[in-house]
Amino acid sequence: QVQLVESGGGLVQAGGSLRLSCVASASAFGIVGINWYRQAPGKQREWVGLITSGGVINYADSVKDRFTISRDNGKNTVYLQMNRLKPEDTAIYYCNTYNIWGQGTQVTVSS
Numbered sequence: 199q200v201q202l203v204e205s206g207g208g209l210v211q212a213g214g215s216l217r218l219s220c221v222a223s224a225s226a227f228g229i230v231g232i233n234w235y236r237q238a239p240g241k242q243r244e245w246v247g248l249i250t251s252g253g254v255i256n257y258a259d260s261v262k263d264r265f266t267i268s269r270d271n272g273k274n275t276v277y278l279q280m281n282r283l284k285p286e287d288t289a290i291y292y293c294n295t296y297n298i299w300g301q302g303t304q305v306t307v308s309s
Contacts, residue, residue, distance in 0.1 A: 200224040202232075202293050207303030210283055218278040218303055220293030228271040230296070234278050236289035236305075246291070249276060261287075283307045 201223040210216055220232060234246040247257040249267045257265060266279040276293060283305075290302040 200227065200230070200295060200298050202295065202298055202300035204291060204293055204300040204303040207291060207305045209306045209308065212283060212285055212307055212309050214283050214307070215279070215281045216283065216305060218280070218291055218305070220276045220278070220300060222274040222276075222295075224274070227274040232267075232269065232276040233294045234267065234276075235292045235294055236287075237292070237302075238286075238289040241289075243292070244289075246278070280305070285309045 203221050204218060206216060206218040208216060229251050231248055231250040233248040235243050236246050237243040245258055246261055247265060247267050249255045249269050255267050264282045267276065269276045285307045288305060288307050290304050292302045293300050
C-alpha cells in the first residue's frame with residue numbers, strides 16, 4: 199500500500215514562499231493522481247489542487263496563479279510550490295491519493 203509523507207512546512211512572512219514535498223513509498227506512484235488539501239484551525243479540509251498521472255493539473259481558485267504543483271516520478275515525489283503566501287494560507291497541508299493521506303505539514307504565514 200502506498201504511504202505518503204509530507205515535508206517542507208514552516209513559518210514564513212506574508213509574501214514569502216515555501217515548497218512542500220509529498221513522497222510516496224511505492225513504485226506505483228507514477229500511475230496515481232495526487233491531491234493537495236489543507237485544513238486551517240476550526241475549518242473544514244479544503245482541496246488545494248491535484249496532478250494526475252498524466253500531468254494534468256488543476257487548482258482551487260483561492261490558490262490559482264500563486265501555487266504550482268509538479269511531480270517527479272523518478273523520485274516518487276509531488277511538489278507544491280507556494281508563492282505570494284497570505285496569512286489565510288495558514289493551515290496543515292496534506293497530500294492524498296484515493297483513501298490514503300499523509301500526516302500533514304504545518305504552514306504558518308505571519309502578517
